[in-house]
Amino acid sequence: MRIRTFTARTMGEALRQVRAELGRDAVILGNRDTAQGVEVTAAIDPEDQPESFQVHDPDMGRGDLGENVLPLGGHDDDDLPEEAEHLLRAVAFHGAPIEVNEKLCRRAAEVNDPSIAISLAAGIKDVFRFTPFGHPGDKALVLVGPPGAGKTIVAAKFAVESALSGRALKIATTDIERPGGEMRLMELAEILDNRPVRLSPGRRLEWSGPRIIDTEGVNPFDDMDMQKLRETIEINDAEPVLVLPAGGDPYEYEDIAHVFAELGVTRLIATRLDTARRIGGILAAASTGLGFAAAGASPVIADGLHPLTPTGLARLILNDPDGAADLDEYRIQA
Ligand SMILES: Nc1nc2c(ncn2[C@@H]2O[C@H](COP(=O)(O)OP(=O)(O)OP(=O)(O)O)[C@@H](O)[C@H]2O)c(=O)[nH]1
Ligand SMILES: [Mg+2]
Incomplete structure (x- = not known):
């Protein structure tokens, strides 16, 4: 699973780039307006990528895809393709800002626990604070x-x-x-x-x-x-x-x-x-x-x-x- 960010003047242009480079199965993680127009972050399981963009050697071609590419599922790329896809789709579904989705997914990918809930919980711990109410004080x-x-x-x-x-x-x-x-x-x-x-x-x-x-x-x-x-x-x-x-x-x-x-x-x-x-x-x-x-x-x-x-x-x-x-x-x- 790979994540990549596209920038374009308009949303239509950005989505055309996503389609052209990652294919129809790309999952849109989120988008945001920038000074240049719009930035769209999309993810794809390499198996679903069009032939011309498939990267068979994990170390080759990463540069082609740009610096924003990251693997989800470990270094042999796809230990957990289904789980990774589930994670990306689930996170994107909620529509949180793109930076939040990216941080959550990057950390989850690093942890790469067999349970995606545990991997995602690690991302959540990095991104959010948890401050429960303690015993009632006098305040x-x-x-x-x-x-x-x-x-x-x-x-x-x-x-x-x-x-x-x-x-x-x-x-x-x-x-x-x-x-x-x-x-x-x-x-x-x-x-x-x-x-x-x-x-x-x-x-x-x-x-x-x-x-x-x-x-x-x-x-x-x-x-x-x-x-x-x-x-x-x-x-x-x-x-x-x-x-x-x-x-x-x-x-x-x-x-x-x-x-x-x-x-x-x-x-x-x-x-x-x-x-x-x-x-x-x-x-x-x-x-x-x-x-x-x-x-x-x-x-x-x-x-x-x-x-x-x-x-x-x-x-x-x-x-x-x-x-x-x-x-x-x-x-x-x-
Ligand atoms: N389903 C659901 N409804 C909730 C929940 N919390 C509040 N509500 C409902 O949301 C509506 C608004 O709740 P209130 O507690 O009156 O909201 P409020 O912030 O005090 O509203 P104002 O005083 O008018 O600003 C009510 O119909 C509640 O029953 C919840 O966790 N789940
Ligand atoms: Mg009230």
Whole structure:
């Protein structure tokens, strides 16, 4: 299996180059705009390459294919052609930025374990950070993110977890101006006997133990929205945690991650992993440096949150049907 990058003025031109040089079976790993036009990265199993481009001597012809060529499957080129193909297609499917896909596949190729999940997990460890929640400290967490990301459900899941474990956790919400904003939390509070504090944005929650503040959905590109959030974070001396639903546009999510990083966000909770087929957006956001703190894979509050590990993420990327089941085995302790 080989990976090669093509640059051209237009996408059509680049795809013609891919077709001409690698043949019809080439797998497109990704593309990005460049100053010159567009860059497309494609991969091919040498057996599927047109005759004129087949390289029979592994050391010969590599130069012909350019510096960006890399073998997947070891030095005798194709120990695992099927697995390599599966890996490339699975990674490309999610639509993460090309640099991320390339890094994941290069490292996986180096590791070349008989299990592609293990090879991919090694790539994942290199590219992403994993920063699970430890024992609840006295610091406040502020859940931030775009509208509808799952912030309130995450807060509710933490509340349920704390009720189950018997550890006190104060919940507050600044989503008090929008009709119905805090309704779900309030309903839950009745059941849990843990009434959330209605907190005006930019005000301090007077509570010294572990606490979580749910916030209203914001437009990440609106300075006033972000300033209001900044005030809430600063006055509460809190750690902002980004909540992002899987399934969003990778480039949009990269931008969103950068904007929230300016607020002090260093980790994220990925939600809706149960409903999204493509997690390239989440991968793109995390590739900017945000650590994976936890995952949400159900709208049902009682299902709780789950830790995300390199192997779990690898299985999700590989669309392993047992991957989602993996997430169900563990629960975050609030
Ligand atoms: N399937 C699924 N649905 C989820 C998950 N997390 C949240 N949801 C649903 O996503 C929708 C939005 O969730 P909320 O928690 O209200 O999102 P929010 O970020 O608080 O939204 P705003 O406060 O309006 O910004 C709801 O219908 C939730 O039930 C998840 O992990 N899986
Ligand atoms: Mg909400």
